[in-house]
Amino acid sequence: MTDLPDRINRITELAHDLWWSWTPSGRDVFRRLDYPLWRLTWHNPVRMLNTVAPDVIARAIATPAWLDSYDHVLTQLDEAHAARDTWYSGACGTSSGTPIAYFSAEFALHQSLPIYAGGLGVLAGDHCKEASDLGVPLVGIGFMYPQGYFRQSMSPDGWQEETYERLHWSDTPIEPALLPDGQRCVVSVPLDGRALLAAVWRVRVGRVSLYLLDTSLEDNAPMDRGLSARLYGGNREMRLQQEIVLGIGGVRALRALGIQPGVYHLNEGHAAFAVFQRVQDLSEAGASFDAALDEVRRTTVFTTHTPVAAGHDAFPFELVDTHFGSAWAGLGDHREQFFELAHHDSGGGPMFNMTALAMRTAGAINGVSQLHGDVTRQMWRSIWPDTPADQLPVSSITNGVHVPTWMSSELAALLERHLGADWLDHHDDPAFCDRILTIPDEELWAVRQNLRGYLFTFIRERARHQWTTQGIAAARIVAAGTMLDRHTLTIGFARRFTSYKRPELIFSDPDRLAAILNTPGRPVQLLFAGKAHPADEAGKQHMQAIYRRALDPKFGGRIAFVEDYDLHIAHFLVQGCDVWMNTPRKPLEASGTSGMKAAINGTPHLSIGDGWWAEGYTGDNGWLVEGQTQDSDPKAQDWADAQSLYAVIEQQLVPTFLDRDAQGVPHRWLQVAKQSIRTILPRFSARRMVKEYARTMYMPALTQRVDQ
Ligand SMILES: *Cc1c(COP(=O)(O)O)cnc(C)c1O
Numbered sequence: 001m002t003d004l005p006d007r008i009n010r011i012t013e014l015a016h017d018l019w020w021s022w023t024p025s026g027r028d029v030f031r032r033l034d035y036p037l038w039r040l041t042w043h044n045p046v047r048m049l050n051t052v053a054p055d056v057i058a059r060a061i062a063t064p065a066w067l068d069s070y071d072h073v074l075t076q077l078d079e080a081h082a083a084r085d086t087w088y089s090g091a092c093g094t095s096s097g098t099p100i101a102y103f104s105a106e107f108a109l110h111q112s113l114p115i116y117a118g119g120l121g122v123l124a125g126d127h128c129k130e131a132s133d134l135g136v137p138l139v140g141i142g143f144m145y146p147q148g149y150f151r152q153s154m155s156p157d158g159w160q161e162e163t164y165e166r167l168h169w170s171d172t173p174i175e176p177a178l179l180p181d182g183q184r185c186v187v188s189v190p191l192d193g194r195a196l197l198a199a200v201w202r203v204r205v206g207r208v209s210l211y212l213l214d215t216s217l218e219d220n221a222p223m224d225r226g227l228s229a230r231l232y233g234g235n236r237e238m239r240l241q242q243e244i245v246l247g248i249g250g251v252r253a254l255r256a257l258g259i260q261p262g263v264y265h266l267n268e269g270h271a272a273f274a275v276f277q278r279v280q281d282l283s284e285a286g287a288s289f290d291a292a293l294d295e296v297r298r299t300t301v302f303t304t305h306t307p308v309a310a311g312h313d314a315f316p317f318e319l320v321d322t323h324f325g326s327a328w329a330g331l332g333d334h335r336e337q338f339f340e341l342a343h344h345d346s347g348g349g350p351m352f353n354m355t356a357l358a359m360r361t362a363g364a365i366n367g368v369s370q371l372h373g374d375v376t377r378q379m380w381r382s383i384w385p386d387t388p389a390d391q392l393p394v395s396s397i398t399n400g401v402h403v404p405t406w407m408s409s410e411l412a413a414l415l416e417r418h419l420g421a422d423w424l425d426h427h428d429d430p431a432f433c434d435r436i437l438t439i440p441d442e443e444l445w446a447v448r449q450n451l452r453g454y455l456f457t458f459i460r461e462r463a464r465h466q467w468t469t470q471g472i473a474a475a476r477i478v479a480a481g482t483m484l485d486r487h488t489l490t491i492g493f494a495r496r497f498t499s500y501k502r503p504e505l506i507f508s509d510p511d512r513l514a515a516i517l518n519t520p521g522r523p524v525q526l527l528f529a530g531k532a533h534p535a536d537e538a539g540k541q542h543m544q545a546i547y548r549r550a551l552d553p554k555f556g557g558r559i560a561f562v563e564d565y566d567l568h569i570a571h572f573l574v575q576g577c578d579v580w581m582n583t584p585r586k587p588l589e590a591s592g593t594s595g596m597k598a599a600i601n602g603t604p605h606l607s608i609g610d611g612w613w614a615e616g617y618t619g620d621n622g623w624l625v626e627g628q629t630q631d632s633d634p635k636a637q638d639w640a641d642a643q644s645l646y647a648v649i650e651q652q653l654v655p656t657f658l659d660r661d662a663q664g665v666p667h668r669w670l671q672v673a674k675q676s677i678r679t680i681l682p683r684f685s686a687r688r689m690v691k692e693y694a695r696t697m698y699m700p701a702l703t704q705r706v707d708q
Helices: 011-015 018-022 024-033 035-040 045-051 054-061 064-082 087-097 119-134 222-228 236-256 273-284 289-298 317-331 335-342 354-361 370-379 409-419 430-438 441-469 474-479 510-518 537-551 567-576 594-599 634-658 667-683 686-707
Strands: 100-103 138-143 151-154 160-163 186-191 194-205 208-214 263-267 300-303 351-353 364-367 394-396 489-494 524-529 559-562 579-582 605-608 622-625
Touching (some): 018 024, 018 064, 100 119, 119 138, 119 194, 194 236, 236 273, 273 354, 364 370, 370 394, 441 559, 441 567, 474 537, 489 567, 489 634, 510 524, 510 634, 524 567, 524 634
Parallel strands (some): 263 300, 489 579, 579 605
């Protein structure tokens, strides 16, 4: 590591607080320190500071403008941490200092911390960042997976290849979590009759701290060391063990750190064992089982994320007994009661179901879009046999995205020019956002052109890198996107590859698609990206089918697959494509968030009316795909949806995009783009979402607690 001069001795602190990543001046300080290194490290300042050359540092501190920006950003950082009058302190009053514990198996905060797989993690990461902005005293609990999630590459034939890389701790924005006495925080978790140890790491996310459990300790048996190695990497048994560590170890870590949450938010059922540890703690303090459970229920909130049955973890009771048996001891004869709380039969016989456990032990439950709330109430109706259908304790809080993270800085600068320097403070106010319609088309178009340019430069540079370093066949360089044209209407599709998301829907009629893509003078191009879960064979087959299309000359080199989708690539794609496509089988997409990220950047959404789009589409802020058929056969539905998709592309997208004035500006298109930003920015931002969680889930739990 380079020795840093005293004049900039707080730069390491800045690099270790992910607050920099959503603060324009924070990004700027590192970008301007060493631009080539900034790009080479994929915007990882911790790694940059480990490798930056001493003369680069010397040059920076001899540059007054750079030093000014360094001083300025540290002042901002201190202000952000010190602010007392936050939205939350005003809204919540006397309980506003009580921590909210937020449990999640994944958090997507930055590409330098690869402890996420996809949408669930992005939601958790955006929730933390927004909580910091709003002053919600959130504390995250998750895993520090030493190997993270896999890196994806494609075989010559388009089969997904997965590699796991061991993270370099020192290049990662984490630090050991310390106990009040300064010792390293390590907690023990009962597993299989032995005590497993988990070390705790801390990540700074502005005012929010995230604590991550890591079992790769010398003192653990080799098998236990590997337990937290990978996200979603093992078999069912390992998954159960991980979930025991997350729930039990998470509550114990909070206790060791001296944090006393007033609310426990379980993001998905993975952490539901937390409930068990809390009941046990309260019992030990003298409460009866029922009183302990009541208290836990009052202070637990649960968010469920999927209507797909296989997405809900369920384990055989024997397996739970095997791994958890020793923990029951502390609960006397209440093992049966716990089994009942988790009991659910979703078709394959009764199982220990993590979602059922969370539903029966949480006082407030929500789905992640209005439609998903309805579906969840139907799907889990049997949990509350005596409750009338209109009184089930399941509400909806539609997902949102963290605007400073996902909006391109150029578009943010444009909004600042036209809406005022404090636009971000008002971005969840729909009336305020009406002013977006006053932005001149020419200026928005200039920004959109730049964003498209960055995307194609990025794709081309990656292809060049593969061509030069991996010697792969020319056809695969075409599939990587080298023949894409930066002025052609570009439709993006990037998400986890899995059957219900129907990635191949647009290929239902290959000849019609080829005609659309290759129409002389008015071509269209398609960009795909996404990983398949390592165990999802069907997902990998869809991916392979698409990769083969990208190799097929019939489509004219106008289809590309961008490998190794992650947060970094997601930024380029959602900002640089012209349209964002989503074609799930309704109603299986609980919400979806990539379409929101695109829409707030002026990349309108083209989607089935599922998930968030069922409530987001207004008629003029994007396009709705809706196949008309009475036939309930899924194949017939697919075909009908595909016909609708083609018709929208042919009759609406292409003519609107190509309708230009003398300067080449597509006014009708930009009208859709502006309506997209105007309507989606306020309603689908993480700001609206976190405020809703705070008002409807956190504050009621806190006040009940105070009134007790
Ligand atoms: C936003 C995002 C997702 C989730 O996209 P969906 O549209 O909700 O499926 C997945 N992966 C990455 C890297 C993302 O940024």
